[in-house]
Amino acid sequence: MPSSGDLARQAFDYLRENFGVEELPGRVVERGDSLWWTTAPEVPEGVRVHSLGIRLLRRGEKGFKPTSFGLMLLGDRVRKRRIDLSRAELKALLQGRSLDCDALPSGYVALCLEGEVIGCGQVKGGRLRSQLPRGRRQELLIALEAARRGGV
Structure with a gap:
């Protein structure tokens, strides 16, 4: 299974290839079957966080599925x-x-x-x-x- 960094790169590649997104400020964090877009700093060890930001993509058997709120936040960055x-x-x-x-x-x-x-x-x-x-x-x-x- 790819590391979180590998998944973040795969997520960005997916967004660039499919939606023409060239820039994604912040970072992408894997949590369960979802990839979250956040500008928050690293979460300290042992701290429980309910939500890290905006769910950007879900990972499924057939690849990534963008969320509606993720696409809305990307807004004008979506060119394709x-x-x-x-x-x-x-x-x-x-x-x-x-x-x-x-x-x-x-x-x-x-x-x-x-x-x-x-x-x-x-x-x-x-x-x-x-x-x-x-x-x-x-x-x-x-x-x-x-x-x-x-x-x-």
């Missing part, structure tokens, strides 16, 4: 595999529907609205699906409805 959505397209994804997506090969993508990264999606078999957590999907649906009514 971005999909700009209209509000109607975003609403469809948030409601569990999929969209045609022949523009990109299969894999994870950064979902964007009005130029801002709002989370993770996945292209598979020419279809785009949301990978946003349920709570985040609900928040975004509420915000879209408020904007439609002129509240945001």
Whole structure:
């Protein structure tokens, strides 16, 4: 099994190759099946920490999966595999529907609205699906409805 330093390098390579991320301030720390992005100094031995920062990637059998919050924090650093959505397209994804997506090969993508990264999606078999957590999907649906009514 690769050391934490090896995994951090693999994580950065994944982000550079797949999302065009050239800079990642701070450091990547392995914890369980997740890689966390933190700017915190080393944690002293024996100190229990609930969260080290933002979960950036999960490690699975098929490789890395970016988290929605990790992609959001990377924001403008994400230069590749971005999909700009209209509000109607975003609403469809948030409601569990999929969209045609022949523009990109299969894999994870950064979902964007009005130029801002709002989370993770996945292209598979020419279809785009949301990978946003349920709570985040609900928040975004509420915000879209408020904007439609002129509240945001």
